[in-house]
Structure formats: structure tokens, C-alpha cells
Amino acid sequence: MPSRFYFDTVLDEVDICNLHSERTRIAAAIGNGEKILLYGRRNSGKTSLAKVMAAKWKAGPGHGGMFVYVDFYGVASMTQIASRLSAAMAEGYKKAFPARAALSAALEIAKSLRPKMDFDPDGEISVSLGLTEGPNKGVSEIIAALGAMKQRKIPVLLVMDEFQDIHQAAEAEGILRGCLQTLPHDIPVIILGSKRHLLTTMFNSPNAAFFNWGTHIEFGDIPYDEYWGYMSERFAEVGLSISAETSRILQDELDRVPEAINRVCARLCNQFPARGELQRVHVHEAVRDLVESRQSTIEQYLGRFTEDQERALLTLARRGGLERHPMSRDFTAAARLSLTGARKIFAKLEDESAIYRRGDGAYLFTDPLVRLHLLRFRGN
Ligand SMILES: Nc1ncnc2c1ncn2[C@@H]1O[C@H](COP(=O)(O)OP(=O)(O)OP(=O)(O)O)[C@@H](O)[C@H]1O
Numbered sequence: 001m002p003s004r005f006y007f008d009t010v011l012d013e014v015d016i017c018n019l020h021s022e023r024t025r026i027a028a029a030i031g032n033g034e035k036i037l038l039y040g041r042r043n044s045g046k047t048s049l050a051k052v053m054a055a056k057w058k059a060g061p062g063h064g065g066m067f068v069y070v071d072f073y074g075v076a077s078m079t080q081i082a083s084r085l086s087a088a089m090a091e092g093y094k095k096a097f098p099a100r101a102a103l104s105a106a107l108e109i110a111k112s113l114r115p116k117m118d119f120d121p122d123g124e125i126s127v128s129l130g131l132t133e134g135p136n137k138g139v140s141e142i143i144a145a146l147g148a149m150k151q152r153k154i155p156v157l158l159v160m161d162e163f164q165d166i167h168q169a170a171e172a173e174g175i176l177r178g179c180l181q182t183l184p185h186d187i188p189v190i191i192l193g194s195k196r197h198l199l200t201t202m203f204n205s206p207n208a209a210f211f212n213w214g215t216h217i218e219f220g221d222i223p224y225d226e227y228w229g230y231m232s233e234r235f236a237e238v239g240l241s242i243s244a245e246t247s248r249i250l251q252d253e254l255d256r257v258p259e260a261i262n263r264v265c266a267r268l269c270n271q272f273p274a275r276g277e278l279q280r281v282h283v284h285e286a287v288r289d290l291v292e293s294r295q296s297t298i299e300q301y302l303g304r305f306t307e308d309q310e311r312a313l314l315t316l317a318r319r320g321g322l323e324r325h326p327m328s329r330d331f332t333a334a335a336r337l338s339l340t341g342a343r344k345i346f347a348k349l350e351d352e353s354a355i356y357r358r359g360d361g362a363y364l365f366t367d368p369l370v371r372l373h374l375l376r377f378r379g380n
């Protein structure tokens with residue numbers, strides 16, 4: 001039986017551990033047409049939960065509305081932003097109005113986008129939008145079309161993922177903020193992001209376009225006992241059990257990052273031949289095997305960093321993977337870096353999402369497997 005520990009994928013509701021308060025707050029925000037920013041470290045379940053909540057909203061009474069999900073990962077220009085948005089809008093149309101007549105009526109509302117409906121050889125509907133005159137106008141037309149739908153009583157929900165990446169595109173923040181301001185105030189908008197430092201610049205600095213925008217919700221660590229319950233249930237299906245203490249060791253070993261925890265748990269399900277209670281040693285074996293199996297992938301990933309950057313990462317790993325004062329003499333001396341060098345390197349590592357800065361200012365690895373890899377293959 002395949003295990004029910006998933007990774008590298010967006011999760012269904014039943015496979016999302018915990019996140020109860022986040023769930024309730026997102027549901028309320030969607031219901032009240034609020035604006036929310038969801039942020040947290042990578043692989044903390046943001047996309048999964050936003051998609052699950054959107055699906056519930058769509059299936060809710062009297063809805064069946066227009067859900068637009070756009071992922072801005074890696075965008076660097078307004079042209080890319082406009083093209084991601086137009087593809088997302090077309091997808092939203094197709095899902096919201098699968099019947100031809102309803103789709104025609106909905107496309108009629110957005111005439112300025114020059115929507116085009118086609119049928120592929122199997123009779124499936126496809127929609128494309130011919131944007132007029134350049135990306136800035138295109139973006140504002142798409143957002144305006146959402147407003148027009150809402151005015152025709154079609155419920156609308158807009159979700160923008162990896163939003164911090166628009167920071168790379170000149171003027172994008174001002175333009176998007178301007179467009180969003182023209183929307184009817186009761187359209188719920190959810191923004192998601194994983195780079196806290198960029199989001200802070202975008203949402204918390206007084207001269208930023210998104211200053212004071214929406215309610216901010218941070219995804220934190222899942223309580224140990226909640227994850228213990230979640231893994232116990234799944235282990236039980238394959239005849240395994242785990243004590244609260246061993247489960248805690250497992251979670252700590254992986255810096256409490258759900259995706260890495262799931263990878264190890266899946267390994268334990270598949271590889272542990274004798275059923276029964278998992279012990280500490282089994283956890284360590286599974287982690288070790290996982291690190292070995294990911295060796296070439298992580299080596300390839302590390303290839304993007306300079307020697308100095310890698311040394312900073314290695315120093316962070318050797319010092320336990322959690323650093324409150326990376327600019328301290330202690331740290332810079334251990335990493336053989338100047339203070340200026342350390343500043344630049346930490347900024348770069350944060351930009352690259354190799355490290356994450358928590359609310360309390362401490363830095364940690366985004367992916368615990370990178371930390372474990374460095375310890376294993378660069379010597380202790
Ligand atoms: N609450 C959770 N319960 C169980 N697994 C989780 C949870 N949150 C995240 N995961 C794990 O992390 C993986 C990624 O989840 P998801 O894409 O929703 O996270 P994310 O926060 O959007 O990540 P990113 O910042 O990289 O976009 C899942 O496939 C799963 O392995």
C-alpha cells in the first residue's frame with residue numbers, strides 16, 4: 001500500500017496536518033470579502049490550504065463563482081505578470097463556466113479582453129485572452145473584468161501565489177496595487193508568499209505600494225503533538241507505531257519542516273521491514289538514507305552558490321542550523337568572513353531562499369536536507 005505521506009505536491013484537505021486557526025481565518029476572510037496576506041517559510045502548507053479553502057468556497061451554497069489562481073513564481077517583468085494573469089484568468093473561466101452558453105455569457109462581460117473561445121479536437125473548451133496594448137493595460141483590464149463580474153453578481157475570488165516575486169519587476173507593485181484598489185471592496189483577495197524579507201519590504205515599509213494592505217497571517221510550526229497524531233494515524237495503516245518522544249526527535253531532526261518530515265515518514269513506511277514500534281535508530285537510519293538518496297540533487301542545488309556563500313551555509317549548519325546573530329564576531333570568524341561580506345552573503349542567501357529569517361530574527365535553513373547534506377558530505 002502506498003503511504004499517505006505526500007511531498008512535492010499540493011495537498012488535499014485530509015492530508016493537511018493542523019493549520020486549524022489559519023483555516024478558520026482564511027474561511028472568514030473569504031466569506032467577508034477581506035484581503036489577506038499568508039506567509040511563512042517554504043513548504044509550510046500555504047498553497048495547499050489556500051487551494052483547499054478556494055475549492056470549498058467554490059463548492060459552497062450559491063457559489064460556483066470565478067476563482068482565479070495565479071502563481072507569480074520567477075516573474076521579472078510586467079509582460080510576464082500580464083501573461084501569467086491572463087493564463088490564470090482563462091483557466092478560471094474554463095473551470096467556472098464549463099457549459100458553453102454560460103461561458104459565452106461570462107466572456108461577454110469582459111469584452112475589452114478580447115476573449116476567444118475554442119474547442120480542441122476532443123470537444124474540450126479552451127479560452128484565451130487577447131490582451132490589448134501592452135502589459136500594464138492588460139493587467140488593469142483583467143482586474144477590471146473581475147470587478148465587472150462581481151457587479152453582475154458572479155462571486156469572485158483572487159489568489160496570487162509567490163507574490164514577492166513581482167518585486168523584481170519594475171513598477172509592478174504600484175500598478176497592481178492601483179488595479180486592486182479599483183475592485184469592489186468585497187472581493188476577497190489572498191496573497192501568498194514565502195520570502196519574509198521581501199514581503200516585509202513590500203507590505204510593511206511606509207512608502208511601499210502595499211503598505212497597510214490586508215490582514216497578515218503567518219504560518220508557524222505545527223505543534224509536535226499534532227504532527228505526532230497525524231503520523232501515527234498514517235503509520236498505523238502500515239502496521240507501524242511511534243512514541244511521542246521519537247516523533248519529536250524526528251520532527252526536530254528535520255527542523256519541523258512538514259515536507260521533509262513527510263519524506264522521512266514515507267521512507268519509514270516503505271523501508272522498515274519489521275512492523276512494530278519505530279525507534280530512534282530507525283528514524284536516524286531513514287534520515288541518513290534520505291540524505292544519501294538526495295545527494296546529487298542537493299549537490300546540484302549547491303552549485304549555484306559561491307565558495308563564500310557555501311562556507312556561510314556550512315558554518316550555519318555546524319552551529320546547529322539556527323543562528324540569531326550571524327553578524328556577530330563569533331559567527332563571522334567561524335565562517336572566515338568580514339562583516340560586510342557576511343551581510344551581503346546573508347542577504348543573497350535569503351533572496352535565494354536558501355535560508356529563512358523568522359519573526360524573532362533568527363536565521364535557519366529553508367530545507368533541512370541541505371543542512372544535513374552539508375554536515376554529511378562536507379565533514380563535521
Ligand atoms: N500542514 C501540512 N501537513 C502535512 N504536510 C504538509 C503541510 N504543510 C506542508 N506540507 C508538506 O509540504 C509540501 C508543500 O506544501 P505547499 O506547497 O502547500 O506549501 P507552501 O507553503 O505553499 O510551500 P512554498 O512556500 O514552497 O510554496 C506538501 O507536499 C507536504 O509534503
Ligand SMILES: [Mg+2]
Nearest residue numbers: 046047048161
Ligand atoms: Mg506555495
